[in-house]
Amino acid sequence: MIETSTPTKPKAEGKPVNQRGRSLAGVHPFPYKHLLGITGLHPHEIEYLLNEAEDYIDLMRADEPQPRYLAGLTQINLFFENSTRTLMSFDIAGQRLGASTINVPVSSSSIRKGETLLDTALTLNAMHPDILIVRHSSSGAVQLLAEKVDCAVINAGDGRHEHPTQALLDALTIRRRKGKIEGLVVAICGDIANSRVARSNAILLTTMGAEVRLIAPPTLMPTADLGYRTFTDMRTGLEGADVVMMLRLQRERMAGSFVPSEREYFELHGLTEEKLRCAKDDCLVMHPGPMNRGVEIATTIADDISRSAIQEQVEMGVAVRMAMLDILTRELRGAAF
């Protein structure tokens, strides 16, 4: 029969497509095989990940040897899209935990030359890695790859879809600076429509009870109503904000295609001292990096460590990634949850 309100939706063959691995619900506080996105995570699961990451900050800051939980395990960092920061962050996180890390810079290797993503997945799988970290320029590509390999997969960014470890590290930064997430007003500003960072952050922060506002020029704002308050005027959007998250704007979008020019963007949508005064006095300023100084953020704000958490975000990134590597390999290592 044809349903008139909901469309006929035949089941895909084999495993459910949106699966995050076999269910360990009720046993494990994070009952998933992979970390593919923030979508679908429950508040208590996010809370758990943040708490685990918190422990790693203390460990990193203490002048003691790190636990080598991942000694003997192989971590492959498969980056189909160029990255320096995220790749380094995952690499350092793995090495600190004792894993053998292998970086595959796909853009300059033979994998790109005609081999399909699934062939790459099968090739890598045959090498028996213990954990895969994957970045890809197409939305959904990391999920597709995760369905074909036996080991755990962490999404290090897929197209315009999700970047879950970025959202976790941002949440951890906010929680440490503000003591909580629930009830905060967080303004996310910039290229919202094309940003996986914005998407993962908006989902996570809303799940944890924050009020998320999106601020962008109309050409970079999603046209669909996703349930967030949206602003094209930055001053109005920043009123009463506890946190402002600036996004990186790709330079090719600033030459007339999405916004007329860099200087116009800075004037209307760049974070300046004057605009920041619209937010709360103790408003925290964040940026996932790398920054375009003088385009989306004024240098004086970026460098003011009393207001800006930008360096701290980098440190939190390593802690979050260590925690994820630890959690997703526990079953493999026979470690306690």
Next chain:
Amino acid sequence: MLGLLIQNARLAAEGGVGKTQVAVRVARGRIVELAPNLTPNPGESVIDANEQLLMPGVVDMKTFAADHEAAIAGGVTTLAIHPRKSRVQDRPSVIASLRKGAAPNQVNVEPIGAATKALEGTDLAEIGLMKAAGAVGFANGRRAISDATVLLRLMRYAQSLDTLIYQHAEEPSLTHGAVATEGETAQRMGLPAAPAFAEAMMIARDLRLVRETGCRYHVGLVTTAEAIDLIRTAKAEGLPVSAATAPAYFLLNDIAVNDYRTFLHLSPPLREESDRQAVIGAIADGTIDAIVSDHDPRTAEEKRLPFEESIAGMVGLETLLPLTLKLYHSGAVPDLSRLIDALTRAPADLIQSAAGRIEVGAPADLILVDLNRSWRIDSDKLASAAKNTGFDKLPVEGRVELVVAGGHILLNRHAST
């Protein structure tokens, strides 16, 4: 060849299968007699239809492959083969070779010529020569003819030849790079998307050219409420405008591409629920003249990719009839005769084919359908080599039992022969 007599059949009526008994006599590839009862001639094969639905073989006015086995399995007896990138068919010799291809165990092939050379959308193809070679219409693959000057000239030219021009109605400057319809689903999934009105925009412009030229203009696939309203108004104005759609657009909405299901990567992309409802309404009231398979076989290599890198298209020949019958069985379009018309006579008239009707003198392209027989679509069991259906495992009602094309029995699942 000895004749064939089908007895005790029923024809489609407004509310379902008609009550009156029908017999059809076939000889030399034509329907020669039609009456409530006919006496078998000596040596004639006789088929007792057991009161099943007798209808003309399906006339599919938009398919990209001459997939005969799939067509037979689906009760399709006429295929209008469209040009595509890998087979542009923009020369009369290609049209002629496609045309004469049909062997006795094959269905009828009606070639659609390329409207522009190499489907580039810039120079007119030899549509006069191709029409003479047997082309029944002209199309441009999955690329819109977007240049207004080119389309204006094409329409003027085509009007003088009284031939049909198909448009792929997606304004390319809006849909370039997009794989989904702008909206919540695409945004959530991070897919490059274009606004649904890209369809209506192109049609609105084209209708002005139709008014100018009087060309027979056909929207290859109409998928949005806004475009349907434009077509409805144009028809009321008396413009020579027609439209078709495919089952995906009346059975699914954009939510179905959740989980990056590349088998549902289509061009045009799936739309929102209100558009799906509008498509159903337009089939019922005849604004949408025809339902087509949009049959587009794709290999696993073209589909097992990240969604935005995969190739658009779905196979559809075998599932066209049962998926269309879902509209009848669900009550969405209770008029069975309108649905059958959309699959047979309406498209046949548009491509100026004598098929698609049960009349004395018409081609003997006939099928028997067990209207209430339930079965499940199974991609592994499809007769076509490509298995890219987005309807795998879907339960359907209505199975083709007998296929006669040009007087030859091509399929017979019927019990009492």
